[in-house]
Amino acid sequence: MKRIGIADTTFARVDMGNIAIDELKKLGTGFRIERYTVPGVKDLPVACKKLFIEKQCDIVMALGMPGAQEIDKMCAHEASTGLIQVQLIVDKHIIEVFVHEDEAKNEKELAWLAESRTREHAQNAYRLLFKPEALTKLAGTGQRQGFEDAGPVR
Amino acid sequence: MKRIGIADTTFARVDMGNIAIDELKKLGTGFRIERYTVPGVKDLPVACKKLFIEKQCDIVMALGMPGAQEIDKMCAHEASTGLIQVQLIVDKHIIEVFVHEDEAKNEKELAWLAESRTREHAQNAYRLLFKPEALTKLAGTGQRQGFEDAGPVR
Amino acid sequence: MKRIGIADTTFARVDMGNIAIDELKKLGTGFRIERYTVPGVKDLPVACKKLFIEKQCDIVMALGMPGAQEIDKMCAHEASTGLIQVQLIVDKHIIEVFVHEDEAKNEKELAWLAESRTREHAQNAYRLLFKPEALTKLAGTGQRQGFEDAGPVR
Amino acid sequence: MKRIGIADTTFARVDMGNIAIDELKKLGTGFRIERYTVPGVKDLPVACKKLFIEKQCDIVMALGMPGAQEIDKMCAHEASTGLIQVQLIVDKHIIEVFVHEDEAKNEKELAWLAESRTREHAQNAYRLLFKPEALTKLAGTGQRQGFEDAGPVR
Amino acid sequence: MKRIGIADTTFARVDMGNIAIDELKKLGTGFRIERYTVPGVKDLPVACKKLFIEKQCDIVMALGMPGAQEIDKMCAHEASTGLIQVQLIVDKHIIEVFVHEDEAKNEKELAWLAESRTREHAQNAYRLLFKPEALTKLAGTGQRQGFEDAGPVR
Numbered sequence: 001m002k003r004i005g006i007a008d009t010t011f012a013r014v015d016m017g018n019i020a021i022d023e024l025k026k027l028g029t030g031f032r033i034e035r036y037t038v039p040g041v042k043d044l045p046v047a048c049k050k051l052f053i054e055k056q057c058d059i060v061m062a063l064g065m066p067g068a069q070e071i072d073k074m075c076a077h078e079a080s081t082g083l084i085q086v087q088l089i090v091d092k093h094i095i096e097v098f099v100h101e102d103e104a105k106n107e108k109e110l111a112w113l114a115e116s117r118t119r120e121h122a123q124n125a126y127r128l129l130f131k132p133e134a135l136t137k138l139a140g141t142g143q144r145q146g147f148e149d150a151g152p153v154r
Numbered sequence: 155m156k157r158i159g160i161a162d163t164t165f166a167r168v169d170m171g172n173i174a175i176d177e178l179k180k181l182g183t184g185f186r187i188e189r190y191t192v193p194g195v196k197d198l199p200v201a202c203k204k205l206f207i208e209k210q211c212d213i214v215m216a217l218g219m220p221g222a223q224e225i226d227k228m229c230a231h232e233a234s235t236g237l238i239q240v241q242l243i244v245d246k247h248i249i250e251v252f253v254h255e256d257e258a259k260n261e262k263e264l265a266w267l268a269e270s271r272t273r274e275h276a277q278n279a280y281r282l283l284f285k286p287e288a289l290t291k292l293a294g295t296g297q298r299q300g301f302e303d304a305g306p307v308r
Numbered sequence: 309m310k311r312i313g314i315a316d317t318t319f320a321r322v323d324m325g326n327i328a329i330d331e332l333k334k335l336g337t338g339f340r341i342e343r344y345t346v347p348g349v350k351d352l353p354v355a356c357k358k359l360f361i362e363k364q365c366d367i368v369m370a371l372g373m374p375g376a377q378e379i380d381k382m383c384a385h386e387a388s389t390g391l392i393q394v395q396l397i398v399d400k401h402i403i404e405v406f407v408h409e410d411e412a413k414n415e416k417e418l419a420w421l422a423e424s425r426t427r428e429h430a431q432n433a434y435r436l437l438f439k440p441e442a443l444t445k446l447a448g449t450g451q452r453q454g455f456e457d458a459g460p461v462r
Numbered sequence: 463m464k465r466i467g468i469a470d471t472t473f474a475r476v477d478m479g480n481i482a483i484d485e486l487k488k489l490g491t492g493f494r495i496e497r498y499t500v501p502g503v504k505d506l507p508v509a510c511k512k513l514f515i516e517k518q519c520d521i522v523m524a525l526g527m528p529g530a531q532e533i534d535k536m537c538a539h540e541a542s543t544g545l546i547q548v549q550l551i552v553d554k555h556i557i558e559v560f561v562h563e564d565e566a567k568n569e570k571e572l573a574w575l576a577e578s579r580t581r582e583h584a585q586n587a588y589r590l591l592f593k594p595e596a597l598t599k600l601a602g603t604g605q606r607q608g609f610e611d612a613g614p615v616r
Numbered sequence: 617m618k619r620i621g622i623a624d625t626t627f628a629r630v631d632m633g634n635i636a637i638d639e640l641k642k643l644g645t646g647f648r649i650e651r652y653t654v655p656g657v658k659d660l661p662v663a664c665k666k667l668f669i670e671k672q673c674d675i676v677m678a679l680g681m682p683g684a685q686e687i688d689k690m691c692a693h694e695a696s697t698g699l700i701q702v703q704l705i706v707d708k709h710i711i712e713v714f715v716h717e718d719e720a721k722n723e724k725e726l727a728w729l730a731e732s733r734t735r736e737h738a739q740n741a742y743r744l745l746f747k748p749e750a751l752t753k754l755a756g757t758g759q760r761q762g763f764e765d766a767g768p769v770r
Contacts, residue, residue, distance in 0.1 A: 008447050010432075013461045015448030037444040039432045039451065042388065042404060046395035053399060067458075071408065074385055077228055080196065082392040084236040087200035088243065089396065091207060096196060100225065107461040124164075124193045136191040139162050140169030143193065150221075153167045153261040231536055234504065238544040241508035242551065245515060250504060254533065278472075278501045290499040293470050294477030297501070304529075307475045307569040316755050318740075321769045323756030345752040347740045347759065350696065350712060354703035361707060375766075379716065382693055390700040397704065415769040539690055542658065546698040549662035550705065553669060558658060562687065586626075586655045598653040601624050602631030605655065612683075615629045615723040 002031040002129055005051030005060035011040040012065035013107075014114035016097065020061050023122035028130065031058075041066055041098070042075055045082030052090045059129050060094045063118060068102035076100070093128050097121045099146070117146030156185040156283055159205030159214035165194040166219035167261075168268035170251065174215050177276035182284065185212075195220055195252070196229055199236030206244045213283050214248045217272060222256035230254070249279045253300070271300030310339040310437055313359030313368035319348040320373035321415075322422035324405065328369050331430035336438065339366075349374055349406070350383055353390030360398045367437050368402045371426060376410035384408070401436050405429045407454070425454030464493040464591055467513030467522035473502040474527035475569075476576035478559065482523050485584035490592065493520075503528055503560070504537055507544030514552045521591050522556045525580060530564035538562070555590050559583045561608070579608030618647040618745055621667030621676035627656040628681035629723075630730035632713065636677050639738035644746065647674075657682055657714070658691055661698030668706045675745050676710045679734060684718035692716070709744050713737045715762070733762030 004024060008017035021033055034055040038047045041064035051057040062083055066076035076098055083094050097118050104110035124145070127134045142150035158178060162171035175187055188209040192201045195218035205211045216237055220230035230252055237248050251272050258264035278299070281288045296304035312332060316325035329341055342363040346355045349372035359365040370391055374384035384406055391402050405426050412418035432453070435442045450458035466486060470479035483495055496517040500509045503526035513519040524545055528538035538560055545556050559580050566572035586607070589596045604612035620640060624633035637649055650671040654663045657680035667673040678699055682692035692714055699710050713734050720726035740761070743750045758766035 010443055010446040010449060010451040012448045013450035013458055015460070017444075017447050035444060036440070037447040038401075038436070039403070039429070039443070039453075042392065043401060045392050046399065046401055049396055049399055071381075073225075073228075074381075075388075077232065078385065078388045078392060080229070080232045081235065081389065082396065084196065084199050084232060085239070085393070085396055088203055088236065088239055091200065091203060093192075093197060093200055095193070111461045121193070128192070132190070135164055135193070136171075136189060138164040139171050139191040140166045141164060142167035143164040145193075150167055152169075153265045227533075227536075231540065234537075234540045235543065238504065238507050238540060239547070242511055242544065242547055245508065245511055247500075247505060247508055249501070275501070282500070286498070289472055289501070290479075290497060292472040293479050293499045294474045295472060296475035297472040299501075304475055306477075307573045318751055318754040318757060318759040320756045321758035321766055323768075325752075325755050343752060344748070345755045346709075346744070347711070347737070347751070347761075350700065351709060353700050354707065354709055357704055357707055379689075382689075383696075386693065386696045386700060389697065390704065393701070393704055419769045535687075535690075539694065542691075542694045543697065546658065546661050546694060547701070550665055550698065550701055553662065553665055555654075555659060555662055557655070583655070590654070594652070597626055597655070598633075598651060600626040601633050601653040602628045603626060604629035605626040607655075612629055614631075615727045 003055060003057045004031050004033050004125065004129070005048065005055060005057035006033060006035045006063065007044050007047040007051060007060055008037050008063040009040050010037060012063065014065065014111055016063035016114055016118045019115050019118045020063060020122050023119040024126060027123060027126045041079040044079050045086050048083060048094050049086045049089065052092060059092060059125050061097060061121065061125050062094050063097045065099045065101060065114060068100065095121050095125045113146045120145035157209060157211045158185050158187050158279065159202065159209060159211035160187060160189045160217065161198050161201040161205060161214055162191050162217040163194050164191060166217065168219065168265050170217035170268055170272045173269050173272045174217060174276045177273040178280060181277060181280045194229070195233040198233055199240050202237060202248050203240045203243065206246060213246060213279050215251060215275065215279050216248050217251045219253045219255060219268060222254065247282050249275050251275045267300045274299040311363060311365045312339050312341050312433065313356065313363060313365035314341060314343045314371065315352050315355040315359060315368055316345050316371040317348050318345060320371065322373065322419055324371035324422055324426045327423050327426045328371060328430050331427040332434060335431060335434045348383065349387035352387050353394050356391060356402050357394045357397065360400060367400060367433050369405060369429065369433050370402050371405045373407050373409060373422060376408065403429050403433045421454045428453040465517060465519045466493050466495050466587065467510065467517060467519035468495060468497045468525065469506050469509040469513060469522055470499050470525040471502050472499060474525065476527065476573055478525035478576055478580045481577050481580045482525060482584045485581040486588060489585060489588045502537070503541035506541055507548050510545060510556050511548045511551065514554060521554060521587050523559060523583065523587050524556050525559045527561045527563060527576060530562065557583050557587045575608045582607040619671060619673045620647050620649050620741065621664065621671060621673035622649060622651045622679065623660050623663040623667060623676055624653050624679040625656050626653060628679065630681065630727055632679035632730055632734045635731050635734045636679060636738050639735040640742060643739060643742045656691070657695040660695055661702050664699060664710050665702045665705065668708055675708060675741050677713060677737065677741050678710050679713045681715045681717060681730060684716065711737050711741045729762045736761040
């Protein structure tokens, strides 16, 4: 049975981990979920590596909500760099789901954005693991997660 | 028989993967194409690594269309850093073909730019694999992919 | 018996190492502390690696106080990048506790911030090592270390 | 016999590879040159690695001419980061010779700068390989490649 | 007998290598010095690695003087990133001593700063190698190298 890891943070202002688990359970069966919560996004890379190495996960979703300050942007960048390194060590995907606090106009939109982006990326994680050909059908169509799709250009 | 990998995204607004495959088929034979579509540019590094490791590709084209926001520039930077790391692990080339949304004046130009840059870089990938001496002949001539060549200076 | 490493600097203007040790001792027993002081934050990555490799630490707290200049921000970024790399080499957590000099309005607040952030992150380190489920209970609740928690959004 | 690698690009607007080879031949004998041309600076890291691994080079010159746009600066940064990584993998020097298009006032100066910097760095490569003590004699003297030396301060 | 490496550059406008060696000899005996001069700061990472691997150094001082331009800042950043990577490969310290040209008001101050920072960091290198407990005594006291110490805050 496949294993999907969920790495999330106490820093985030929305329980993205729970949302991801809820969405994944709607999408299908045939997998088990391993969850690992850490303080902030910079703790996510090693958390993901541990989910791969110690919990034998086949894919991991890395969920975080960086703050709006310049320093938060740098933290997110460092975390993202680490998440890519982990993928290259284990040869498996990590779907990074970061929602920046300043992407939303207000708290209500922030909660909505975190939920919808998490759910749409849970679908991407599911496809990568079970239906990669579904992604090829969407190639070049301007998909976005959370806000409206950009769509294709001609 | 040589294998050329095509890694592309659902985020891109042009089906750069299809264009690359079309161009490669015009350039010659003697190779097989493996395609792998992922959600966004940050998923490309491990996708390329998997194309090298699991599909025995000899070269990979990594196709993406980063958005126009500051955060998109950072994503592209993180992806590019990862793509270079992959090359240094496998000792093989990845031809990165990124078209930034703000490089074009409008959607029509964006579609044109994505197509022409992809086609010209498909030629570069083909040369690297089959005719490296063709690149040496062009050394220092100010080649560009998509927009007009800058040309040499004296 | 578990070992907790404390890596700190002579550059910091608050003895964050002593504060971390004090807090950890209040939190419980069953662990031994190893301390390693280096000149600045850029010396922390290898100090942490040595605490893991030579002192068999199970987790390390990396304590630093970057200055307020642009160059200090870059040093902190380089240090953070290195700290993430160390974690991916040893598959263990480093809790980075950086207090930027310009986060505080004055020296008094800086001293307060360094102490409270260090103490709260000592609790995070303790939880990661002994009570990881305590962090999952706090997932998505907008925890902050030092300044007031941001709290959840709905 | 020692081998010196020359990695250059079709993107550059000056044939820096030819200039480097010309200068090296003037400096001495006892080495063989291996040349490898790639599309752009981001292709240089793996090209250099291949020159070391597949062609047994003892040192490599990485020649490039990044454009004047912000995106070009980022490409150069990514390339440089990769070039340093390659050196740390093979324990051999790569002399990076990058000439940024906006360093020169006009095309004529750009051509001059590319040539003079390439020639002076060819001398550095030669010294590193055959006469390292010559560099120690120049330590702290404010050497520059291309533009006038800055000279020492007291 | 311990070995201390000194890696310096021809780009620097002060002979920081000589100053470091002079200071180290004043601090004690029981060590041998290995010096390696390279063109610029981006050549320092592999130079340091070679000092560790080929010359069996136990610690290395990496001495450089980045210029005042934006491109110089980026070079320094790339060099620093590489220096941290080297430390994580060999599990030994590199004391980076970079003096940015624009840190000083004029050439006289630049020469003074380069000398005093190099001497103070030579003391740090000596302590890390022979008296690590001396650094712990200075933890959190706001030490600076070159300019006046910032001192502790309460």
